[in-house]
Every structure is written in C-alpha cells, then in structure tokens.
Amino acid sequence: MQVELSPKPKLSKLDNVFVLLPQRKSKEEFHGLPDELAKPVEKATRQAGFSGRTDETLSVLPESGPRKVTLIGLGKDCELASSRLRSAIYLIAKTARKGRDTRIAVFFPWETVGLDPYFSTRLLADLLTHSDYRYDAYITVREEEAPKPIHCILKAPGGLSPRELKAIRREANAIATGVTTARNLANAPPNEATPTRMAERAVEVAKETGIKCTVFDKKKIERLKMGGLLAVNRGSAEEPRFVVMEHTPGSYAKTVCLVGKGITFDSGGISIKPSERMEDMKYDMCGAATVIGAMQAISQLEIPVRVIGIFASTENLPSGTAYKPGDIITMMSGKTVEIVNTDAEGRMILGDALHYAKQFDPDHLIDFATLTGACVVALGSAATGLFSNDTELAQKLIDAGERVGERLWRMPEWDDYKELIRSDWADMKNSGGRWAGASTAALFLKEFVDCRSWAHLDIAGTAYVDESARGPRGATGAGLRATIEFLQSLDS
Numbered sequence: 269m270q271v272e273l274s275p276k277p278k279l280s281k282l283d284n285v286f287v288l289l290p291q292r293k294s295k296e297e298f299h300g301l302p303d304e305l306a307k308p309v310e311k312a313t314r315q316a317g318f319s320g321r322t323d324e325t326l327s328v329l330p331e332s333g334p335r336k337v338t339l340i341g342l343g344k345d346c347e348l349a350s351s352r353l354r355s356a357i358y359l360i361a362k363t364a365r366k367g368r369d370t371r372i373a374v375f376f377p378w379e380t381v382g383l384d385p386y387f388s389t390r391l392l393a394d395l396l397t398h399s400d401y402r403y404d405a406y407i408t409v410r411e412e413e414a415p416k417p418i419h420c421i422l423k424a425p426g427g428l429s430p431r432e433l434k435a436i437r438r439e440a441n442a443i444a445t446g447v448t449t450a451r452n453l454a455n456a457p458p459n460e461a462t463p464t465r466m467a468e469r470a471v472e473v474a475k476e477t478g479i480k481c482t483v484f485d486k487k488k489i490e491r492l493k494m495g496g497l498l499a500v501n502r503g504s505a506e507e508p509r510f511v512v513m514e515h516t517p518g519s520y521a522k523t524v525c526l527v528g529k530g531i532t533f534d535s536g537g538i539s540i541k542p543s544e545r546m547e548d549m550k551y552d553m554c555g556a557a558t559v560i561g562a563m564q565a566i567s568q569l570e571i572p573v574r575v576i577g578i579f580a581s582t583e584n585l586p587s588g589t590a591y592k593p594g595d596i597i598t599m600m601s602g603k604t605v606e607i608v609n610t611d612a613e614g615r616m617i618l619g620d621a622l623h624y625a626k627q628f629d630p631d632h633l634i635d636f637a638t639l640t641g642a643c644v645v646a647l648g649s650a651a652t653g654l655f656s657n658d659t660e661l662a663q664k665l666i667d668a669g670e671r672v673g674e675r676l677w678r679m680p681e682w683d684d685y686k687e688l689i690r691s692d693w694a695d696m697k698n699s700g701g702r703w704a705g706a707s708t709a710a711l712f713l714k715e716f717v718d719c720r721s722w723a724h725l726d727i728a729g730t731a732y733v734d735e736s737a738r739g740p741r742g743a744t745g746a747g748l749r750a751t752i753e754f755l756q757s758l759d760s
C-alpha cells in the first residue's frame with residue numbers, strides 16, 4: 269500500500285476514511301477529527317451503540333465528503349500494544365480490498381491515546397505499508413480481476429515537523445522495500461528459491477543499491493574448507509552458495525556482521541522429517557532472506573555503520589551421497605562435529621558462516637535462523653528467541669524491537685547445557701536431543717563465535733505464520749525491523 273503522511277488530508281474524493289477509536293467509558297467527543305467527520309461519526313456511534321471494543325467495526329455513509337467512513341475499535345487504551353494496532357491495520361486493508369476502495373485515509377486518535385506521536389506514526393506508516401501484502405506470483409488471474417493498488421493518506425499528528433514527516437516516510441519506504449524483498453524470496457517455492465537463486469537475488473540487490481557482493485560457488489567453498497556447509501550439501505543436486513554483502517559508508521565507527529541461515533528446503537536429510545507440513549520447510553531460508561532485505565534497507569537508508577551481510581545456502585536432502593548419522597565433520601574452524609541427527613543442519617552451515625565472520629572483526633555479530641522447533645514450542649509465534657553473550661546488546665535489541673513492534677525474548681545459552689552436546693568421538697555432537705533444544709543449538713553456535721558481542725535470533729516461530737488477525741499466511745521478515753532500528757540507534 270502506498271502511504272502518504274499529511275496533517276490535513278483532503279476528504280472529498282476518498283473512497284473510505286477509516287477512523288480508529290479506543291474504547292471509552294464516558295462518551296467523550298472524538299478529538300482530532302475534522303468537523304465534517306466528527307458530527308456524522310458522533311451520531312453513528314450513538315445510534316449504533318459503537319463503543320470501540322477490539323475489532324468492532326461500523327460503516328457510516330456520510331452526506332458529504334468521502335463515500336464511506338468506517339470506524340474500527342481499538343479496545344481499551346491501556347492495552348493498546350503494537351500487536352493490537354497491527355490487527356486493526358490489517359482489518360483496514362482487508363476491508364478496503366473487499367470494498368474495492370482504492371483511495372483511503374486513516375485517522376488515529378494521536379491526541380487522546382497517550383502514545384509517543386513520533387514512534388507511533390512510524391509504526392503505523394510501516395504497518396499500513398505492509399497491510400495489503402500478498403504473494404501471488406504464481407496465481408493466474410485475469411487482468412480485470414487483479415486487485416487494484418490502494419493509496420492511503422495517514423493523518424499525521426500535530427506537532428511533527430515537515431522534516432520529521434519526510435524522514436518517517438523515507439524510512440518506511442526503505443524498510444518496506446527490504447521487508448518485501450525478504451518476504452517475496454521466502455514465500456517463493458523451493459524449486460524457484462534455490463541456493464543459486466538466493467545468491468542471484470543478493471547480487472541484484474547489491475547492484476541496485478551499489479553495495480559490494482561476493483558469491484562463492486562450490487569450488488571456492490571447498491577451497492575454504494567449509495566442512496559444515498559441504499556436509500549438508502552432499503545430499504543435494506543443487507550447488508551450495510556462500511554470499512558476502514558489504515555496506516561500507518564513507519566514514520564509520522562500528523562494524524556489524526549479520527549472518528543468515530539459508531536452507532532453501534529442509535527435509536531433515538537421512539533423519540527425515542514427517543511429511544505433514546514438510547512444505548513449510550521452504551521457509552528454512554528466512555534467516556538469509558532477512559539478511560538480504562536488511563542489507564537493501566541499510567544501504568537505502570545510508571546507515572553510518574559498516575555492515576557485512578553473510579549467508580550460507582543449500583538444500584538438506586537425503587540421497588546416496590548425503591551426510592549421515594555417525595559421520596564426523598571437520599568444520600572450517602577446524603573443530604570436529606559428530607553427526608547424530610542430519611536434521612540439525614542449520615547449525616552446521618551457521619558454524620562455518622559465524623567462523624567466516626571473524627575476519628571482519630565485528631563490534632557486534634548477529635545471526636538469524638529458523639533454527640529449532642524447540643524455540644517454537646517455547647515461545648510460539650509471539651516472540652523471536654534471543655540468545656546472547658552480551659547483556660547490553662541483548663537489551664538494545666529487545667528495546668529496538670519494542671519500538672518497531674517486534675518482540676524478542678531472551679533465552680539462556682549457559683555452559684550448563686554443554687554436557688548435552690558432548691561427544692565421545694569428536695569435539696561436540698550436532699544435536700543435544702529434545703531437552704533445552706533451542707539452548708543447546710545456541711550453545712553449539714557459540715562454539716564458532718569469536719566475538720564478545722554476539723546475538724542469535726531463533727526466528728523459527730516468527731519468520732512465517734499462518735493467517736491470523738495480525739496478517740496473512742506466509743513470511744514476515746522477522747528480525748529485519750528490529751535490526752535496522754538497532755543499527756540506527758548505534759552511535760557512529
């Protein structure tokens with residue numbers, strides 16, 4: 269959705285004006301609405317008994333001005349969290365599409381709900397931009413049936429300067445571009461989004477934005493002795509890829525490495541997964557997709573931090589040449605790993621990628637991976653699992669996520685769990701079994717991290733979702749917004 273910010277939107281010629289209303293005990297007047305809307309809205313709420321409960325809606329046909337006015341309840345002010353806003357905005361997009369509205373405006377009661385106007389404007393602009401996202405690349409529709417693009421004017425709160433509004437719009441657009449890149453790539457079927465295609469997409473993004481991008485093919489990966497990536501790749505007919513994207517500003521004080529898991533299809537390999545919902549394992553490259561999208565947004569926003577985006581990509585399939593339980597693999601770092609479960613493949617490719625990142629001597633190292641089912645068991649889709657060896661970085665990421673509507677929840681990577689991945693035959697084994705599965709995976713990764721400030725984001729539960737009140741089924745771009753917000757808050 270195209271989003272524009274205006275302190276005084278022109279109401280005539282609009283198809284639908286959406287007014288978000290919090291639930292109120294007393295029937296106080298709605299501030300911030302222009303007179304021409306305030307009267308019909310007030311009358312309609314009285315007549316219909318509209319009270320602003322969560323997702324309560326009411327359509328009004330005003331005598332003048334826009335064709336339609338739609339009221340949407342926000343629930344109680346005190347419970348007004350970003351997830352509530354997200355579902356209200358998604359409802360707007362669905363309503364507009366069903367009503368074939370192409371020009372809409374959104375009024376939010378900035379003056380009355382007590383949210384910070386700057387941050388909530390940013391959040392709403394972002395949410396609106398994505399609210400009508402659909403992945404329909406493979407849906408064959410006749411031209412006249414295709415949904416028309418929606419143009420939206422978000423009523424800006426008073427008190428924000430034109431400069432601030434411009435900055436918000438620029439930021440929302442850059443983030444939208446990055447998030448859309450990540451979602452499209454992740455939603456694409458695994459016969460399209462192969463490791464080769466992942467690398468190609470990274471190159472395309474790099475060309476567009478002028479950043480540097482280096483792609484390693486299988487030969488180069490062999491020369492670098494990336495044993496983890498090569499082991500996982502052995503069952504696949506598709507070549508692996510290892511990609512490095514570099515955003516280097518004219519002057520910078522800090523270097524941050526972003527590392528992504530790019531398994532374009534995870535069947536489990538010889539330790540094969542059950543077939544039910546195996547198709548969802550096309551999303552096992554969401555970490556890499558987040559890295560590509562983030563690099564695109566970072567360069568567009570000209571963030572004054574040197575950022576290196578790295579991802580390793582392969583399929584994980586069974587075959588006569590596949591790696592198998594009992595194999596001992598020598599990783600790029602030289603450490604040896606006993607394979608006990610070929611489905612614990614993400615940590616194998618990330619071990620090499622995290623080790624590779626060391627040469628950039630990053631101040632912070634952040635990885636994104638749909639790493640464990642155990643993390644989904646623990647947190648569901650409400651939060652990304654955050655593991656870190658640096659409490660300050662962890663808190664900064666959590667706070668950044670909070671500001672942009674992305675929840676991160678810290679989980680432990682204590683050495684207590686080391687016993688679980690101890691091997692009799694090698695330096696460690698690649699699975700610690702069921703208990704503390706998300707933590708033993710994080711601890712495994714830590715063995716390959718040489719950075720005092722590292723964070724691991726397990727996005728297994730948040731990278732893709734079923735259709736819900738908050739959004740459509742499919743990839744979400746998890747981790748991207750929080751990362752951009754964190755990078756923007758770093759002092760340069």
Ligand code: BES
Nearest residue numbers: 609611612614638639640641642699728
């Ligand atoms: N890609 C999966 C993790 C996953 C599971 C992501 C469900 C999204 C939804 C990962 O490669 C995996 O298979 N992990 C195993 C690890 C186990 C074998 C130690 C798991 O979680 O079962």
Ligand code: MN
Nearest residue numbers: 534611612613
């Ligand atoms: Mn797996």
Ligand code: ZN
Nearest residue numbers: 531534552614
């Ligand atoms: Zn996996």
